[in-house]
Amino acid sequence: MRSPEDRGLRESAIFDKASIAAIQHAAETGIYDIRGWGAKRAVPHFDDLLFLGSAISRYPMEGYRERCDTDVTMGAENASKPMELDIPITIAGMSFGALSAQAKEALGRGASAMGTSTTTGDGGMTDEERTHSDKLVYQLLPSRYGMNPDHLRQADAIEVVVSQGAKPGGSGMLLGQKISERVAAMRTLPEGIDQRSACRHPDWTGPDDLTLKIQELREITDWEKPIHVKVAATRPYYDTKLAVAAGADVVVLDGMQGGTAATQEVFIEHVGIPTLAAIGPAVRALTEMGVHRKVKLIVSGGIRTGADVAKALALGADSVAIGTAALIALGDNDPRWAEEYEKIGSAAGYYDDFQAGQDPAGITTQDPKLAARLDPVAAGKRLANYLQVLTLEAQTIARACGKSHVTHLEPEDLVALTIESAAMTGLPLAGTEWVPGRNGDL
Amino acid sequence: MEALTDTTVEIDLSQSTVRELNAELHAPTSKSYRVSNSRGLHSVAVGIKDEIDVEIDGDVGYYCAGMHQKGNLTIAGMAGPGVAENMMSGRVHIKGHASQSAAATAHGGLLVVDGNASTRCGISLKGGDIVVKGNIGALSAFMAQAGRIVVCGDAGEALGDSIFEARLYVRGSVASLGTDCIAKEMRDEHREELAQLLKDAGMEDEANDSKYLDSFTRYGSARTLYHFNSGE
Numbered sequence: 001m002r003s004p005e006d007r008g009l010r011e012s013a014i015f016d017k018a019s020i021a022a023i024q025h026a027a028e029t030g031i032y033d034i035r036g037w038g039a040k041r042a043v044p045h046f047d048d049l050l051f052l053g054s055a056i057s058r059y060p061m062e063g064y065r066e067r068c069d070t071d072v073t074m075g076a077e078n079a080s081k082p083m084e085l086d087i088p089i090t091i092a093g094m095s096f097g098a099l100s101a102q103a104k105e106a107l108g109r110g111a112s113a114m115g116t117s118t119t120t121g122d123g124g125m126t127d128e129e130r131t132h133s134d135k136l137v138y139q140l141l142p143s144r145y146g147m148n149p150d151h152l153r154q155a156d157a158i159e160v161v162v163s164q165g166a167k168p169g170g171s172g173m174l175l176g177q178k179i180s181e182r183v184a185a186m187r188t189l190p191e192g193i194d195q196r197s198a199c200r201h202p203d204w205t206g207p208d209d210l211t212l213k214i215q216e217l218r219e220i221t222d223w224e225k226p227i228h229v230k231v232a233a234t235r236p237y238y239d240t241k242l243a244v245a246a247g248a249d250v251v252v253l254d255g256m257q258g259g260t261a262a263t264q265e266v267f268i269e270h271v272g273i274p275t276l277a278a279i280g281p282a283v284r285a286l287t288e289m290g291v292h293r294k295v296k297l298i299v300s301g302g303i304r305t306g307a308d309v310a311k312a313l314a315l316g317a318d319s320v321a322i323g324t325a326a327l328i329a330l331g332d333n334d335p336r337w338a339e340e341y342e343k344i345g346s347a348a349g350y351y352d353d354f355q356a357g358q359d360p361a362g363i364t365t366q367d368p369k370l371a372a373r374l375d376p377v378a379a380g381k382r383l384a385n386y387l388q389v390l391t392l393e394a395q396t397i398a399r400a401c402g403k404s405h406v407t408h409l410e411p412e413d414l415v416a417l418t419i420e421s422a423a424m425t426g427l428p429l430a431g432t433e434w435v436p437g438r439n440g441d442l
Numbered sequence: 443m444e445a446l447t448d449t450t451v452e453i454d455l456s457q458s459t460v461r462e463l464n465a466e467l468h469a470p471t472s473k474s475y476r477v478s479n480s481r482g483l484h485s486v487a488v489g490i491k492d493e494i495d496v497e498i499d500g501d502v503g504y505y506c507a508g509m510h511q512k513g514n515l516t517i518a519g520m521a522g523p524g525v526a527e528n529m530m531s532g533r534v535h536i537k538g539h540a541s542q543s544a545a546a547t548a549h550g551g552l553l554v555v556d557g558n559a560s561t562r563c564g565i566s567l568k569g570g571d572i573v574v575k576g577n578i579g580a581l582s583a584f585m586a587q588a589g590r591i592v593v594c595g596d597a598g599e600a601l602g603d604s605i606f607e608a609r610l611y612v613r614g615s616v617a618s619l620g621t622d623c624i625a626k627e628m629r630d631e632h633r634e635e636l637a638q639l640l641k642d643a644g645m646e647d648e649a650n651d652s653k654y655l656d657s658f659t660r661y662g663s664a665r666t667l668y669h670f671n672s673g674e
């Protein structure tokens with residue numbers, strides 16, 4: 001049969017197929033859509049920037065021969081045991097519960113092979129991840145599920161989670177299918193309930209309290225560990241200033257595209273600002289406070305390639321964090337499960353029902369049969385390969401720009417490809433010296 | 443632990459820093475400590491993880507006894523916000539009043555407050571026990587998951603909002619119940635549980651007084667919010 005387009009039918013740009021399906025779903029069920037993944041709409045992103053490389057006025061470095069370092073240290077100012085990462089790419093916080101134990105182990109194996117860290121999530125620390133992650137960041141979330149001072153002391157860094165890019169102002173969700181006996185026990189919840197985490201911390205509100213909270217965490221752990229503060233990209237200039245003033249060693253800034261295990265679709269697509277728009281204000285805040293590159297900035301939300309990594313660093317980040325891409329590297333959305341994705345109403349490359357716990361790839365599930373499909377060793381190797389490629393790509397660009405360390409990349413190495421991205425990043429539009437709102441008329 | 447001395451070590455917080463105090467308490471050389479001049483300082487005696495006795499002679503600021511394990515801590519004064527937050531085990535006893543979020547998210551152990559506790563007492567409680575001899579403030583036991591709270595006085599607004607499986611025993615009035623929190627029948631096992639908690643809190647006479655026990659009402663979850671399709 002000829003496609004509707006071939007027959008001259010026209011799809012509405014406003015009421016496109018996805019919008020029509022969403023209305024139909026709402027009308028049928030009376031329940032909003034909850035899903036995983038991150039925003040699917042197009043927003044200004046790193047693709048809207050280009051590197052200039054070198055020419056007569058700039059010298060490149062020799063690819064492969066000349067050194068281009070990639071290491072980054074977190075917490076050198078305050079922590080007696082700073083966290084040293086070999087590459088500026090970390091694995092973002094994803095909970096056991098949202099992910100299978102096998103997936104957590106695979107993340108640990110892959111990250112450790114490349115000398116970088118993984119992060120716990122909204123559900124506590126498992127032995128699997130502590131054993132397999134050489135460097136592990138322990139999250140302190142509003143829910144405090146499984147929060148344990150012994151784990152705090154075992155961690156290599158502590159991350160106070162204020163909010164997440166996919167849902168600034170919202171909280172974790174884990175639907176009944178995934179609240180297995182083990183997950184329920186770790187979270188002190190009845191098995192099988194639809195769990196909603198708290199969205200506010202139970203024992204602090206506001207920046208002054210946060211200062212005292214960070215002080216308490218340092219005291220409990222004898223000032224050994226770097227303290228991260230993770231905040232969704234909403235008002236990054238102010239949030240960065242407040243986090244730094246409160247004593248953070250690291251600010252983790254998560255853009256609206258950032259992945260999630262389960263959130264209302266309306267939240268994922270409509271709350272928060274794009275990663276690209278958030279970096280500039282955060283860097284400005286750090287610079288004004290005189291701590292840029294001392295207090296570290298980790299950026300996440302939509303990082304896919306070494307080019308994305310390099311662009312984030314050039315805009316002033318010290319590292320990136322990846323969630324969705326790491327899961328894809330493990331085997332999420334793999335075409336080998338195409339038939340099974342179809343059976344559960346999705347398709348390889350489209351699967352986002354992380355909340356449902358039926359993941360054919362065995363990653364976002366607590367079903368022991370499905371989870372057993374993921375071989376942590378093989379999946380860990382895939383992640384290590386992917387991290388290796390990201391690093392090599394970022395180095396390729398850095399060398400082309402004449403840099404002996406990837407964090408020496410700077411805004412001057414970049415131009416913007418669209419007026420929006422120029423306005424958001426303060427970079428000149430390619431081929432011009434024009435920065436919207438700064439020099440000349442808008 | 444054998445190597446620890448029995449002699450009480452005195453630490454004066456006008457001479458030593460909170461950092462010095464906590465460092466000593468994390469690698470204790472004695473079985474017992476007395477801390478003076480606490481003057482509302484923050485993070486006093488946090489992260490204790492050994493069977494030691496610590497007596498604080500004065501008021502403390504935020505997060506005193508934070509993430510407490512095993513030890514026995516007494517505050518002869520007032521406690522600021524988040525006292526005994528995320529306590530795991532052991533005992534914390536406040537002789538005065540406690541500010542907000544007392545024993546927030548506590549996973550175990552017992553917090554005893556001789557006076558009143560302010561708002562959000564036992565918020566997100568995860569298995570710890572709290573006995574408040576006076577009143578508790580609004581939004582106490584919010585989202586409390588497990589553990590028990592005994593209130594010998596009155597409870598403020600929105601008690602037990604969105605509560606899970608924690609059990610609340612209130613002797614006086616409750617200004618209002620939060621969403622999904624209801625009064626429940628006091629069965630024998632609950633009376634026994636209540637009596638034991640009172641004993642643990644040093645209220646032996648009350649624990650043996652059946653009239654006193656009768657004057658409590660038990661509150662807990664109606665469990666109507668456990669699934670998304672059952673009303674937001």
Ligand SMILES: Cc1cc2nc3c(=O)[nH]c(=O)nc-3n(C[C@H](O)[C@H](O)[C@H](O)COP(=O)(O)O)c2cc1C
Nearest residue numbers: 092093094095121122258259260261301302323324
């Ligand atoms: C399956 C999954 C689970 C997540 N769980 C958590 C969590 O427990 N805590 C948290 O702070 N962020 C969580 N996140 C968000 C990530 O930490 C990170 O901010 C986000 O994935 C970054 O964006 P990206 O997916 O585009 O790389 C989760 C993300 C995913 C995909």
